[in-house]
Amino acid sequence: MPDHFTDILDMQGEFGSLHDRMDEDRNLYNQLEYHLLDAQNR
16 A cells, blocks of 8 residues: 555656646747747837
């Protein structure tokens, strides 16, 4: 039983870091989009 529990905790940890990376990617994408719109408006 403890083995399953640690497996679940490991999975949660991986999902957490994956989620953080998704947020970072979204921020980069938003910056890119902003720069593209800015360039078009000049």
